[in-house]
Amino acid sequence: MTCDSVLKAIPLYFYGELSPAEEESVEQHLHECAACARQMEQQRALAAGLDRRRAEVPTMLLEDCRADLMAAIQGGAGAAETPAASPWKLFLHALEHSFSNWTRYRQPVGAVALLAIAFFAGRFTQTQPGLSSASLATPSEPAFSTVRSIQPDTAGGVQIALDETRRRVVSGRMDDQNIQRLLLTAAREDNPAVRVESVDLLKSHSDSSAVRDALLNAVAHDPNDGVRLKAVEGLKPLAADPDVRKVLAQVLLADNNSAVRMQVVDLLVEHRDDAIVGVLQNLMQKENNSYVRLKSEKALKEMNASIGTF
Numbered sequence: 393m394t395c396d397s398v399l400k401a402i403p404l405y406f407y408g409e410l411s412p413a414e415e416e417s418v419e420q421h422l423h424e425c426a427a428c429a430r431q432m433e434q435q436r437a438l439a440a441g442l443d444r445r446r447a448e449v450p451t452m453l454l455e456d457c458r459a460d461l462m463a464a465i466q467g468g469a470g471a472a473e474t475p476a477a478s479p480w481k482l483f484l485h486a487l488e489h490s491f492s493n494w495t496r497y498r499q500p501v502g503a504v505a506l507l508a509i510a511f512f513a514g515r516f517t518q519t520q521p522g523l524s525s526a527s528l529a530t531p532s533e534p535a536f537s538t539v540r541s542i543q544p545d546t547a548g549g550v551q552i553a554l555d556e557t558r559r560r561v562v563s564g565r566m567d568d569q570n571i572q573r574l575l576l577t578a579a580r581e582d583n584p585a586v587r588v589e590s591v592d593l594l595k596s597h598s599d600s601s602a603v604r605d606a607l608l609n610a611v612a613h614d615p616n617d618g619v620r621l622k623a624v625e626g627l628k629p630l631a632a633d634p635d636v637r638k639v640l641a642q643v644l645l646a647d648n649n650s651a652v653r654m655q656v657v658d659l660l661v662e663h664r665d666d667a668i669v670g671v672l673q674n675l676m677q678k679e680n681n682s683y684v685r686l687k688s689e690k691a692l693k694e695m696n697a698s699i700g701t702f
């Protein structure tokens with residue numbers, strides 16, 4: 393066996409996941425190779441450190457975690473009836489972060505078992521604040537842990553360095569500057585559900601120029617239809633503003649969602665100006681939504697403009 397394949401096999405060996413033949417070749421290699429034997433020692437020290445804490449895990453909790461794991465594997469979500477089931481998500485999250493570059497440990501069951509022990513210990517200490525001195529997460533605030541290094545010491549202990557990202561809950565009123573700043577950041581998050589929610593809250597505060605810019609940016613560039621619709625709603629009070637109209641005109645000509653175009657055409661024809669004529673004439677060349685066509689046609693007629701450009 394090569395050193396590389398032995399290193400891959402060590403966690404599996406440790407948790408009895410290897411076939412007898414594989415076990416034998418690992419053992420043989422460990423006898424001959426000091427570097428790999430050291431790795432094995434580290435594994436042993438790590439497991440010993442974790443095992444000391446595993447001893448206190450109640451069976452019910454293990455059952456619980458197993459159910460959560462099955463739910464996470466099958467449906468991508470924790471068990472529905474346990475609102476505090478998110479520790480599994482935390483664990484899977486930590487796993488993903490810690491091991492995204494450590495791909496060789498991703499699939500093996502043994503490696504998962506190793507991490508699961510760390511996780512059980514973390515979850516267990518969450519319910520026992522007195523034991524939290526070395527826990528992966530404090531009882532009140534979930535933390536996403538990334539393991540940076542593992543150092544066994546000579547006394548059979550181990551030092552594990554973690555980076556933790558802690559989740560905070562910030563609450564306040566909508567007119568709070570800090571809340572608004574956070575909502576503006578949320579309007580650029582990857583998660584479209586978060587963007588819809590934040591634009592929905594921001595839309596009643598379009599008197600702030602930062603909010604106005606965020607709404608304009610969302611209506612022109614957000615890939616999510618729901619976010620763009622909310623942003624159009626928020627721009628309603630600003631439909632007479634020339635800068636806003638310029639952006640809305642571009643959206644009317646470019647947006648492929650007819651619900652968005654319907655909202656935008658309503659806003660634009662409500663406040664008429666000369667620039668709108670050209671936009672509507674352009675639109676009539678290609679618009680296939682009958683509501684948008686009707687609205688545009690009516691507005692052009694009322695402005696005594698021809699329906700075609702030529």
Ligand SMILES: [Zn+2]
Pocket residue numbers: 394395396398421425426427428429
């Ligand atoms: Zn080796």
